[in-house]
Amino acid sequence: QKEVEQNSGPLSVPEGAIASLNCTYSDRGSQSFFWYRQYSGKSPELIMSIYSNGDKEDGRFTAQLNKASQYVSLLIRDSQPSDSATYLCAVRAGGSYIPTFGRGTSLIVHP
Amino acid sequence: EPEVTQTPSHQVTQMGQEVILRCVPISNHLYFYWYRQILGQKVEFLVSFYNNEISEKSEIFDDQFSVERPDGSNFTLKIRSTKLEDSAMYFCASSLGSPYSNQPQHFGDGTRLSIL
Numbered sequence: 001q002k003e004v005e006q007n008s009g010p011l012s013v014p015e016g017a018i019a020s021l022n023c024t025y026s027d028r029g030s031q032s033f034f035w036y037r038q039y040s041g042k043s044p045e046l047i048m049s050i051y052s053n054g055d056k057e058d059g060r061f062t063a064q065l066n067k068a069s070q071y072v073s074l075l076i077r078d079s080q081p082s083d084s085a086t087y088l089c090a091v092r093a094g095g096s097y098i099p100t101f102g103r104g105t106s107l108i109v110h111p
Numbered sequence: 112e113p114e115v116t117q118t119p120s121h122q123v124t125q126m127g128q129e130v131i132l133r134c135v136p137i138s139n140h141l142y143f144y145w146y147r148q149i150l151g152q153k154v155e156f157l158v159s160f161y162n163n164e165i166s167e168k169s170e171i172f173d174d175q176f177s178v179e180r181p182d183g184s185n186f187t188l189k190i191r192s193t194k195l196e197d198s199a200m201y202f203c204a205s206s207l208g209s210p211y212s213n214q215p216q217h218f219g220d221g222t223r224l225s226i227l
């Protein structure tokens with residue numbers, strides 16, 4: 001059974017701070033890693049994808065992947081109240097179309 | 112910006128009835144997907160579709176489910192005999208290229224299915 005684990009939160013950070021979201025996965029064959037943002041009652045929206053070890057930066061977002069530790073994280077710099085949402089980690093094994101999602105971490109950015 | 116559209120936004124159906132959820136993917140996209148999310152639970156993959164056939168499906172996608180692309184624009188999910196546990200938000204998604212090419216999947220706003 002492939003598992004993707006996330007702390008459900010809520011993670012509460014003040015506006016302007018760095019929010020750090022974490023995800024672990026069980027399948028060592030995983031090759032593609034994704035972070036989605038989901039506002040309440042809305043559809044998931046892809047924020048970042050990462051495929052190799054290390055950091056990948058896109059604007060205020062940085063994804064970090066450590067395959068040896070089976071760990072992927074998302075950092076949000078200069079957090080804004082509009083970043084308040086649930087962040088979903090998704091992992092896909094090589095050779096499969098099927099992504100496995102975590103339950104998501106609720107982030108609250110308070111002014 | 113082009114988007115994936117889903118109709119209806121909310122569907123209420125009696126248990127045992129058939130239901131069809133409709134999706135219009137982004138026009139030049141070639142790969143189509145259905146996901147579901149039971150309230151408060153994880154997003155779960157149901158099926159992927161390419162070149163008029165299923166390319167992969169999950170254990171959830173049993174004989175009660177079917178997908179079809181009846182014309183050049185619509186992509187439908189049919190549930191033949193609905194059960195209470197089918198109540199969920201159903202998301203359609205599409206991508207320009209194969210998941211193996213790491214093309215992003217664009218999600219529609221979802222259809223909330225409520226089985227009574």
